[in-house]
Amino acid sequence: MPELPEVETVRRGLEPALLGRRVLWARLFRPDLRWPLPERFAERLEGARVRALRRRSKYLLIDLEAPGGDPAARPETWMAHLGMSGRFVVSDDAGERLPGAFALGPNAAAARRAAHDHLMLATEAGRVTYNDARRFGAMDLWPTADLDAHPALARLGPEPLSDAFSARALGEALAGRRSPIKAALLDQRIVAGLGNIYVCEALWRSRIAPERAGGAISAAEIRRLAAAVKAVLEAAIAAGGSSLRDYRRADGELGYFQHAFAVYGRESEACKRPRCGGEIARLVQSGRSSFYCPRCQR
DNA sequence: ATGTGTTCCTGTCCGC
């Protein structure tokens, strides 16, 4: 899936179409994403105003205000996870816009949906389509006040770009772990939001070999690693994420961080570390490819 | 408890 930087980029891309806007209509075409969508999903979006767009780990959190601002209604949050191939695309019906109104109604918009478009909605500011070929993505509606109790969020580790994620916290989470550091960093309970790409890149930046046991990483290495995780995520967000295969920004543009990869997808190419001279290798760990430089990552 | 392998689904790419 899109990892944290890609989800953050999508969040920012959705803001112009959603933030402060009212959902004029919503249509659901497939209720069976990774888990079944809640009852009356599209109907519950309709009429709601979007109060905020947040992100927790790789989850988009879209806070809604009930239609009419009904004070008795419990505000809900629309949670979305993009899985491996989920995409949100904003379109403005360029060239079709009617004066003072958003052009395509639900039936006309639905009639022109593309393969794997599973959800479509419109606000006063644009149309948003969720497309997900593999359907590993997921959505839910959950009371905003109890969001931390959602099963998908309850056990997540610290946000890597927050102060809660530090060398000290990482060291404590890794203590005694015998699993490889690669697997540990993919474990969302240790740190939330990393995926295969950014784990590979962070390990390269901190010169740590992916097979090392998590509990065997020294304090100095952990300091490098925590800093590398933050640095690589920040750089990727600044670049609009990485575009491989399915991922696109919500505005349809490509992110460009993939050009900055030091190891991911670079098997048998030269290590980018000055004067290293190593060659990038690939190894499979718990079913996932790990890319690393055997020469400078120890 | 902790760690690894399998599974969900579809698309793409590579070698024959």
Place this chain on the structure above:
DNA sequence: TGCGGACAGGAACACA
């Protein structure tokens, strides 16, 4: 050009 197999950004689950 067709076909089979490997592989893909995630993560819940079953099992050792």
